[in-house]
Amino acid sequence: MHELKNDVEGPLALMERVFEAKGQLASEYPLVFRRGFGGRLVALDDERGVRSSCAVLPRTLVMAGVHWSAGLIGSVATDSDQRGRGLASQVLAEAERWLAEQGCLFALLWAEDPRFYLARGYRPVGSELDAVVDAAVAARLPIAPDIRPVVPSDAPAVHRHYMSQPYRADRTAEETQALLHCPGMQVLVAERDGRVAAYACLGRGRDLPNVVHEWGGDRTLVLALVREAFLASGADHVVVMGADNSSLVFAGLAAAGAKVHRGFLGLAKPLAGSLPSLASALAAQGGGTCHVESDGKVERCRWTGPAGSVHLDSNDLLDLLAGPRGTSEVLEQARRATGLAAAGLPLKPFLWGLDSI
Ligand SMILES: CC(C)(COP(=O)(O)OP(=O)(O)OC[C@H]1O[C@@H](n2cnc3c(N)ncnc32)[C@H](O)[C@@H]1OP(=O)(O)O)[C@@H](O)C(=O)NCCC(=O)NCCS
Structure with a gap:
């Protein structure tokens, strides 16, 4: 497994095959395939070449003055004769690891058929x-x-x-x-x-x-x-x-x-180590106080307002902050428990068409 920029040919050839892209992919996604831009390719290969791959791109999402670091994932592809062996799952995990290392709070992607991603912890976000x-x-x-x-x-x-x-x-x-x-x-x-x-x-x-x-x-x-x-x-x-x-x-x-x-905008998943930053984002946008607590195994955040506290994991935090279509059932429950209005939540992160990878 490796992360590439200088040697894009292997992943590009695989993606061209899988998506039948007629030689257009590199010019369609310059931020991924062209040197000097921030995108990378994650690839898994064997002696016959690249068998599974995806593109990654760290981005700052801007929402009326609020900035969040997100990691885009795109063009997830496995050679047709290699499918069902866990290759794309490994590539996705490696993409998430790399994006977390870059400081991204969550991974964000678009999928025509969401089942593969829903089974791997992704949930609808944004509007x-x-x-x-x-x-x-x-x-x-x-x-x-x-x-x-x-x-x-x-x-x-x-x-x-x-x-x-x-x-x-x-x-x-x-x-x-x-x-x-x-x-x-x-x-x-x-x-x-x-x-x-x-x-x-x-x-x-x-x-x-x-x-x-x-x-x-x-x-x-x-x-x-x-x-x-x-x-x-x-x-x-x-x-x-x-x-x-x-x-x-x-x-x-x-x-x-x-x-x-x-x-909704796309599917997202909080990345490893992001809970403290997501908790800070909640305190900044929703008011009250957020304390990160850990029992050595599970890390959670305790959000406290005038009426009481609620415990939230990183999935809850992402939903409160960016729930799909500007709604969040978790937020409604947390509002009742804490007594906080958190009127500006959920935010509605959005990316325009040229931002997608
Ligand atoms: C989706 C895809 C990347 C999976 O690759 P893979 O290496 O076979 O994946 P894994 O072996 O890790 O996992 C297999 C999973 O993919 C699911 N899957 C297979 N084909 C799929 C498809 N076209 N769309 C979504 N999921 C699919 C299987 O149901 C299985 O899910 P499960 O483990 O939750 O039951 C591969 O089928 C592919 O390249 N498809 C064409 C390109 C594509 O649609 N990419 C996603 C768009 S970004």
């Missing part, structure tokens, strides 16, 4: 909104005169609009620039007074066809970009994805007749 835009909805969205495809010199403006989103990852300008070249993606910008005042990204590789998965800037222009993206897609509908706080854009889509759905 996102999705709106379905068809021809009837698009016809009611605003029209803007100065919409065009992105050009390389727009990258700093796109990055500025991304960074003004209150819920996102902490991305560098170089990362945004690299991500704007993802295959299978159309990026449109809207100008006002000769400046890029909004942008929207449609599609991305195999994961996000016909999805407007990242956008930013002026709200009316974003709605106009959604209209253009729908027309450019040639599909009978597109899905607009966004953070659960971006209510103005979703209110505009709903007013045009789009159905808006609230979903």
Whole structure:
């Protein structure tokens, strides 16, 4: 088992085979495969080469001024003739170990079929909104005169609009620039007074066809970009994805007749050693006091408020802090036990489409 950056060929070839990616994976995920960025590959090999692998990327999640360190995991793959022997389970465990070493509080991933991960301690977290835009909805969205495809010199403006989103990852300008070249993606910008005042990204590789998965800037222009993206897609509908706080854009889509759905962001699992940091995050966001207690085997946190205390393990803490769709049954019980309102919880961590690996 090893962690790689300089020798990406083995894992890349395996992932290309398993996901039938048509040679696109390296350009789809530059932060993982390109030197100079923070992603790594975890690989398990034998004498015939890499048999199981996944990608990892430490990220800081930003939530209206609150910062958490999370570790993204993606492209988990085992050669088809090697499946069912525990290889991906080992790779996943190694990925989690490495991310914990980097100081990440939890691992975060997306899965079409969640069973493999649910059986390995992952639970839904975070929140996102999705709106379905068809021809009837698009016809009611605003029209803007100065919409065009992105050009390389727009990258700093796109990055500025991304960074003004209150819920996102902490991305560098170089990362945004690299991500704007993802295959299978159309990026449109809207100008006002000769400046890029909004942008929207449609599609991305195999994961996000016909999805407007990242956008930013002026709200009316974003709605106009959604209209253009729908027309450019040639599909009978597109899905607009966004953070659960971006209510103005979703209110505009709903007013045009789009159905808006609230979903969870992804699947997450607290990493080894993260309980003290998760407990500090709870005290900071929820009030009261959090003491870490250990009987030598099990570590828990005691959260205390005016009405009493409640004991929480790291799964409870992650649920209180980032429960799916902004809800947490554990939080409701803890509120009753402690007498603390913890009104700002759960937070709603969100990552935009270009942040996923
Ligand atoms: C999912 C996958 C990585 C599992 O690899 P593996 O080396 O066989 O995994 P392990 O031997 O450690 O564990 C086998 C588990 O995978 C489950 N599994 C098999 N195929 C699966 C699939 N397509 N999706 C989800 N889980 C699957 C099995 O039910 C078994 O679960 P259990 O142990 O909880 O009963 C492998 O089947 C694969 O590469 N699939 C195609 C790519 C993919 O879907 N990747 C995940 C998306 S990020």
